[in-house]
Amino acid sequence: MEKTNKHIILIGFMGTGKSTVGARLAEVLSLPFIDTDQQLELKEHLTIPEIFQEKGEEYFRLVESEVFKEVTQRQQPLVISTGGGIILARSNREILAGCNTVLLEASVEELYTRVKNNADRPLLSADKDLLVRIRELLASREDLYKSVAKLIIDTNNKEIADIIEEIVGGFSL
């Protein structure tokens, strides 16, 4: 793939490893790393569950898009990991379509195993059966993720190092 100076942006469902892979990838490429959820928490002085609880999802999405726009407007190439819902706003999808966007995927069963003991994700703490909830949310988002991805990586049974290698190779970085 053509070498560009664009940001490398990791997208994908909750539990696909975007933050872990992003931090490692940034190290490997000697680029700054930014996690949009972390930026949101700094900006709002609240945790993600607190923002959802105190201000609601609509507000969260607005600030998420603001943060994403601000970060992606920076001139220096960055490795950016995003929250799983970044693809919901059209304006974010337009930005993603112009960057080196990598979609990390995992099976529903694998996602379930990775998120089940973590209470930090308000969208997965509904009363419903967690596996059903993951399946539904993923189904409603799958096409949006794929519509902006330049590279799609199946993370099932893969070490972080293998995933990094695929990304670096995929973009000829």
Ligand code: S3P
């Ligand atoms: C969300 C994903 C979360 C976080 C928020 C909403 C989503 O980020 O932004 O809880 O809508 O999928 P992670 O994907 O890093 O868990």
